[in-house]
Amino acid sequence: MSNNTVPNSSLAIAQKTVKQLRLEASVRRIKVSQAAAELKTFCLQNAHKDPLLTGVPSSDNPFRPPKSCVIL
Template identity: 90%
Template structure:
């Protein structure tokens, strides 16, 4: 009886593996060269919005150094 349950258990594992492999085989693949070109185009089109490239205006920067004030 235990041999039969071991066989059915390994069969279930094999069926899950086949199902996963079929799922992975059906995924649409893109060539690396095409993906790199699309990524480059996207980066160039959105560079003007990137605060790491354009900087953050001091009025919008929450991390700006605090202003010192003097009371006279």
């Protein structure tokens, strides 16, 4: 019985590998230069929305240091 499971598992692994290779072969490819240009355009178009570039107003920042309270 164990002799039949070894070839079946090898067959299943081979089928899974073939399926993955077919999937990867069907992926649309573009040149790196085109991808870089598109990424640059996207970043420039969305830079105004990026809090790392524009900063976060202190009123909206949940991580701002807490204000101390002084009682006189």
